[in-house]
Amino acid sequence: MADQVEKTSNQFGTFGGVFTPSILTILGVIMFMRSGFVTGQAGMGSAILILVIATSITFLTGLSISAISTNTTVEGGGAYFLISRSLGPEFGGAIGVALFFAQALAVPFYILGFVEALTTTFPEALPYFLPIGLGTLTVLFIINYVGASWAIKTQYVVLSILVMSIGSFLVGGVMDFDMEIARANWESAYTDGTSFWVVFAVFFPAVTGIDAGVNMSGDLKEPERSIPRGTLAAIGVGFLVYLFNIIVSGGSTLRENLINDPFGSLLNQAGPLAFMVIAGVFAATLSSAIGSLLGAPRILQALARDDIFPGLGFFAKGTPQGDEPRRGLWLSFGMGIVVLLVAGSGGGGGALNAVAVVLTMFFLFAYGMTNAAAFIEQFSRNPSFRPRFKFFHWGSGLVGGIGCLVAAFLINPMAAIVSLFLVTGIYFFISRRVLQSTFGDARRGFYYERVRNNLSKLDTYEQHPKNWRPTALVLSGNPKTRLTLTQIANWLGRGRGITTLVNVIEGRVHEKLEERAKVQAEIEEYVDQNNIQAYVEVVVSPSFREGLGVLLQAHSIGPIKPNMIVSGWPGRPRDYEEFARQLRVAHELGLSQVILVDHGLPDEPERIDIWWRGQRNGSLMVILAYLLTHNWEWTRTRIRLIKMLDDGETTAEAEAKLEELLDAARLDADYLVLESGDFASQLQKTSGDADLVMLGFKPPTGDRAEGFHKAYSQFVEGLPTTLIVCSTGDADLLS
DSSP states (O other): OOSOOOOEEOOBOHIIIIIHHHHHHHTSHHHHHTHHHHHHHHHHHHHHHHHHHHHHHHHHHHHHHHHHHTSSOOOSSTHHHHHHHHHOHHHHHHHHHHHHHHHHHHHHHHHHHHHHHHHHHSGGGGGGHHHHHHHHHHHHHHHHHHOHHHHHHHHHHHHHHHHHHHHHHHHHHHHTOOHHHHHHTTSOOOOTTOOHHHHHHHHGGGGOOTHHHHTTGGGBSSHHHHHHHHHHHHHHHHHHHHHHHHHHHHTTSOHHHHHHOHHHHHHHHHGGGHHHHHHHHHHHHHHHHHHHHHHHHHHHHHHHHTTOSTTOGGGGOOOTEETOOHHHHHHHHHHHHHHHHHTTTSSOHHHHHHHHHHHHHHHHHHHHHHHHHHHHHHHTTOTTOOOSOOSOOHHHHHHHHHHHHHHHHHHOHHHHHHHHHHHHHHHHHHHOOOOOOOOSSTTHHHHHHHHHHHHHHHTTSOOOGGGOOOEEEEEOSSGGGOHHHHHHHHHHHTTTSEEEEEEEEESOGGGSHHHHHHHHHHHHHHHHHTTOOOEEEEEEESSHHHHHHHHHHHOOBTTBOOOEEEEEOOSSOSOHHHHHHHHHHHHHTTOEEEEEEOOOOOSSOOEEEEEOSOHHHHHHHHHHHHHHTTSGGGTTOEEEEEEEOOTTOOHHHHHHHHHHHHHHHTOOOEEEEEOSSOHHHHHHHHHTTOSEEEEEOOOOOGGGHHHHHHHHHHHHTTOSSEEEEEOOSOOOTTO
16 A cells, blocks of 8 residues: 555544535435425325335445444445455445546536526626636635545534525425325326436435445544444435425425426425525535535545555545545546536536436445445355344345446436446456356356356465355264264355365275275265265375375365364374374464364254353354354354453453453354353353353373373363364454
8 A cells, every 4th residue: 555654534423424424415406406396296105105215225225334334444435445345456446436536526516506506596696607616616625625624514514504494494384284285296297208217317316425424434433333323314314304395395385386496496485584495505515515525535545545546656645634635635626627617608518417427327336336245245154244233134235236226227227338337347447357268068167167267366365364264174084973073064164164074094095996986975975965065085095194194285276275174072092192293283284173072962052152261262263153153053042252260350351351352253142251260160060051162272292192182071071062172363253
């Protein structure tokens, strides 16, 4: 990342940092200039339906945003950051560029709307259209240049004006409400070739303002809390205001006036307070311009810091105080000047209107990608996807993504196609790779090619604890004699990792080929009959030790290498030192180890006890327990962390640490703190009634091998089935 130094970022809260920018954009120009038209054309009933459908799409997107933003450490860049961290830099960069241009070019468009409203109200100002526009842009630039805090304070003033303006025409409409007018305006009465979906397309941009708040992600004190709360609150408040306005306007104003003069209808509703409606139009357009001028430079700064495009490093730098993206602000200011000069005659013209529609498409595609990111994260059952926001399901992400795509084509099919083409072009520019497909067998050849391409791509990414998944070698031997071992391994890897059942046959390869083939077939049959998601590997070696050593080193396909061994606990090992040597070799080769002590499993397990002694082994144990609970057989199971007090540690301190740990890990689990004492007796007393117990261990040296085995044999005596776990540290619960 280019040109980054230690900086002090802004620390905005939910109201100022997220809710205010979002609600000001939602309650914008559509509220004043087109809401009455929608009600008049569609009728009150269909207008409410349009509002519900449009808000539902935004609400589902808000759920996706909330899920992603509470599952990772959120930095600057808004929707770009969320998408790029979920779907990768190609998708994120494509949407990020589109969003930057959408936000930057939206600034002069909102200013044009402000100046047009001003000159319509005061016709004598029309000759000064361009100077007023440039002056307004300059004032907004100065406000943002001083700092986001001043821009937010300015938005507070604008919000106050907007609230009074909306209140003036809503209260006036309530006072003039007439049931006869409401009944006459209830049904649809489309004119001039309009229809339900045409009117829907007119209204939908009103609900696409949530990006203004999300774009402030890098300036929030607690983005993981503020983004969900502020975004969903803005959506809810916006819905209620529009709903109330539809009912009030439809019951107080004749249909002809709603259709032909929606702004004048609001002035009439306000009566003597009509000047507040005029002030509201000014506030709505200026607030939207301020929000876009806040957002565009921050998106550009995030793109530059991720070093996705060559030449953007210049824009990565932020100010020491607040990390303000002033270089990007200058660029946005320059782009605004150019657009205003081109449109200086006093109206944007057809070309500007076409670009405005494309900008709306960019927002819709960004929302669609956000939904897709959340859908893929949960549908793929990624173990690291554990959002604190619990009111999300992959189905809502899927429906929201489809809704954004459908809305884009309903609003303007040609603009949607153009926008899709531009975003796709940027994607391929970033990815810089040529896709080649060769087909042998129509199905196998296709899948083989996809796997080959994906393996090559996967090999270019560094391993990260956030993406840890169990790739397990299960020392099953004859699995028919180790049912619990293979079932536990299956549950750990089902749908999330890769499991391989391993059997080592001692002997010479050329003498054991038939036996090897027979054993392989038997294990594969066992896998199929028991619905176990696992591969089978049978090797022949002069000794088990040599066979296991070769297998641990060589069993892989490119970047997919085993990271965990699952084996049984030897009741009476013939050679304690050999057993300890195997544990150390596996550990030194970078493989975590899970040793099963099989005491059977209940039909409906209800509790897993994890004895927490430290984050290294503890992280892997908690992740494994989390994976188990996502199998339908374990859905009713609760995870309980158990910690014995360290020397000098109080119960309150230990409980606080566990609470902090569970919060950081985004896990809903119980905990128990015990007084220090004899571990074995505490273990038996506390976890004897659990359904599964997890303990950590360190591989012993040769001279301690026998003592290690005796100690753990004593620990697990009288316990339910126990997993003894040793982690290499690759799995991090807090990632």
